[in-house]
Amino acid sequence: MERNRLLPSGRVGTGGGVETSRRTLHAVTQHGTGAGCPAWLALIMHQVEIATTRETLLDSPEMVLNMGPQHPSTHGVLRVILKLDGETVIDLDCDIGYLHRGMEKIAENRMYTMIAPYWDRLDYIAAVSNGLVWVETVEQMMGLVVPPRAHYLRTILTELNRIASHLLWLATHALDIGAVTVLLWALREREEILKIFERQFGARLTCHAWRIGGMPNDTYDDFEPDIRRFISNFPTRLDEYETVLSENRIWLSRTVGIGVISAEEAIAIGLSGPALRGSGVAWDIRKSRPYAAYADMDFDVPLGENGDTYDRYLVRLEEMRQSRRIVDQALDNLPDGPVNAKLPKIIKLPIGDYYHSIEGPKGEIGCYLVSDGTAQPWRVRVRPPSLINLQALKQMCLGHLVADVVAIIGTLDIVLGEIDR
């Protein structure tokens, strides 16, 4: 075939080995490289490949560029393979799996109470929200009634976690685009939330916040004053971010009209969270299928118009304001009482399957749980918002410049711990 025809004679080897090598090469061209091909044969095949390459990279207008997995703006270990024409992206593919830890498989070999810490390590920026999915799935499947105080505390602390997650998104997104000041300010506010988490849960990042049936501890002594102080300072801080960014000409030129995705496309891909609402689709699980104490809360769902990076930025900033409102209301109406329901010593779920999802900071994070009636789940499947939001990357990036890819990865707000699991 063509490969054989192009093979320069005498390329394979010299001396006594020539005959054998050539014969094998003929065999290869007839049967192709199937399984069971010896290593030395593969080496010869490799030489053949080199021999057939006539064009160099410079002859083609296209260039393939690897971005990541060590690139700091890919927010973890995402590898983006870019096909470029000059500096314009004409094709793009993502390579994931560098952070795979097999959490879903691990969960099949653990008791129900033991699985919660692993959920923290999916989206480690929003460990409190992730933990809530797991405990609520198990509670709802076993029909456990959680005390109202636990529901309210869950609402308060997951909303604080949403603010913390959005702050880290704002910090890194602004840093990617070139605004370093906001990084320092946003991390300063996030630090206050992490201190509240440390005092409440005993850890800052991977909190292991909830237990099945409620919470490990009631609130610590200064819980309410700490949160009150944070939410009273927070609006002025948010205004400061807006002063620096929202009207800044550099920020506008880097975000307006970049990474546009229409509402129809966003729904078709399955986007969720701020990435979907930035395109103007009113979908929020806190409103449509209320969990924890969200049914009692009064809050608005911010929507974008154009579906570009700037709109998603505005949506997330407004979401932080709404989260602050929810925390304020929940603190006002925080009921007294126990924070734990009565549980059997060994949790066994009824045979069957169940799906439950909540509105995490990144989007709809869900858990599909199949139980075979034993003390361990038969299958745990995570519905990861970051993975599904990442599918929009190609559509958003085509036609933009390499520098915009960085901005678009930032605006999708992905966490690789959750994508790879």
Place this chain on the structure above:
Amino acid sequence: MPLVKVPKPKFIEKLKRFFMADLLKGLGLTLKYNIGAVTDSDSVGGKGIYTEQYPKVRPDVAPRFHGAPRLNMDPETHDTLCIACNLCAIACPEDCIDVLAMDVEIVVAGKPRKKKVLDEFVFDTSRCMFCALCQEACPTWCLELTQDFELATYSRAGFVWNREMLEQGRETVKYTR
């Protein structure tokens, strides 16, 4: 590629843009911070330092913090509180606890009985994820995750803590100002 229609700027907006009002607004705020930081009482020593000065200043770790493990002892008799019930080892998701017990013959009300006594306790801190499930499982408040957070060692073997290390604590160099 769908493009967003940006409305044409009005005359006043053009004028603002010409005089760089958007940039000056941001610069004014950062300048305010620069001046304010020097006199801010929230900063460390009022010197405009906002970061923790570790290791010179020890961080203020919360009482509930999940740090290095410890086996608590009875404050009066200095016997271990551990009853070798193995509940912590069962509760651990990462299976990083080993409780080794031995049977000791004791006399209760004139009759010989066998009692389980703790012999050795192995805690692998390299596999621990500090979820505190072991601490919650402990019926006698013996196993506790303390506020000590400096767990780095020079070897993998150093991560495995035996009973003596868990009871007495590990010797670490503490830097203070």
